[in-house]
Amino acid sequence: MALFFLERPFSHLTTTNAAPTDAETSEIRQIMSRGRAHVRDLGIEIDRLQRTIVALRQERRDVQNRVDLHAAILSPIRRFPAEILGEIFRWTLPSSKARFISFTAQSPWNISRVSSRWRAICISSPDLWSHIRVHASRIFPVAALRIQLERSKPRSISIYFSWDGTDSNIDALAILVMSSTRWESASLIRPSGAMVLGLNTLSEREGCLPLLRELNFKRSDDRETCTAFETAPRLTDVSIDGSHRRLLVPLAQLTRLRLQMPRTPERLRLAVNLLQLTLGKASLTLPPPAYDEPIELPHLRMLFIADGRYLFSFLLPALVDICIKENAMFLPSFIDRSSCRLQKLTVIEELPNILGILDRAPTLREIRLRHPSAVSNLLRHLTIFLPSENDSSQLVCPNLHRITLCNIGQEEFALAITMLDSRRRRGTVSPIFLSVLQLDSESESTRCPYSFPSELHIAVQWVSGKPAQALCDGWRADYPGGGK
Secondary structure (H helix, E strand, O other): OOOOOOOOOOHHHHHHOOOHHHHHHHHHHHHHHHHHHHHHHHHHHHHHEEEEHHHHHHHHHHHHHHHHHHHHOOOOOHHHHHHHHHHHHHHOOOOOOOOOHHHOOOOOOHHHOHHHHHHHHHHHHHHHOOOOEEEEEOOOOOHHHHHHHHHHOOEEEEEEEEOOOOOOOHHHHHHHHHHHEEEEEEEOOOOOOOHHHHHHHOOOOHHHHHHOOEEEEEEOOOOOOOOOOOOOOOOOEEEEEOOOOOOOOOOHOOOOEEEOOOOOOOOHOOOOOOOOOEOOOOOOOOOOOOOOOOOOOOOOEEEEEEEEEHHHEEOOOOOOOOOOEOOOHHHHHHHHHHHOOOOOOEOOOOOOHHHHHHHOOOOOOOEEEOOHHHHHHHHHHHOOOOOOOOOOHHHOOOOOOOEEEEEEOOOHHHHHHHHHHHHHHHOOOOEEEEEEEOOOOOOOOOOOOOOOOOHHHEEEEEOOOOOHHHHHHHHHOOOOOHHH
């Protein structure tokens, strides 16, 4: 239908308040009638076009879905060999730090439901089923636990079992106990008294834990003594969170141990084969325990200790690596008593007397300081002011090759560069790699903001923000139980 409102009719009426004549009224009504018919026809055409657009959009979605479906068929992951997929699946296994989800929603249960091929790969890979993470609750799929244990055969298994404060799921523990001959690692978190009694049935069965090497035990109920692990023949790594008085383990065969500082030394004296030890605080309010005779651990090489005051209680002649959280001022006298040859020193809190340590530990190869208070004294003491090649008396820590400092400013950085250059020019001492972690910085950067002459050829690592905090947190990872 042709448009008919191209020109404004009756302009003398639209711009005034004059009344139309009878003839004009008739013509105006005809124009309005034709206009309404045109509007109606336009609405019909718009509806038709909208239906066409809706249909075209649906067709486009259908075609795109078919394209995506066929593209998925060509996905490279479909052509991965089963061995590669199996290795990828291992990276999906839940860790002990992951949040708890339903047992059958964890890997490998969830990925075994993706396709028949993935399911076949999962079922044929017992390693995927050998990491068993259970959060015991009132409603727990005991049948699924039995299936997972069966699919994990013949592999040894790692158990992470956390209780929710109820004893309604002892059945799940009983099923795991029946497979104790395959336990290689066990983390048992907050077991109740009834659960401890259930575990103790292990000690009544000969050869029940032949493969167990690692035990992580967190107590919340100290009424029952746990004897389940006392005779585990291969147990060498134990981490105890909370009271350890009622957990019996074969201390004489342990090589790694984490626990709170004991009030009585008798049991710890038995751990004569320890190589690595983490000692947490015995109490936040009580003074350090005092022993009549120090505890001698002749083979201990790595020590994380929460309070340096505990060092009075030990003789550690083989110690080479020590991390102290606080009260590091007691370290010099400990070095004198133990006659140890430290190679690595980490201090988390303030260190008022770094010089007394350096003078007694000339064998140090690495120093890590979390608190900036001792940085200036450290750097000045390590700087070689006399360039004589034959004067060995001026050398401090000649084998030192790495220093990590946190939150230093431009003045301390300049001192560090001066120290590094002085040792580089000496030539007869090891070059030092400097690592700076700016933990207080909100921005993440690996670019040093301070300049120094490129001809010095000095290696400096600069890390700020969250990556720096992650590196600092990682200092504890080498020690039993993460140095906690």
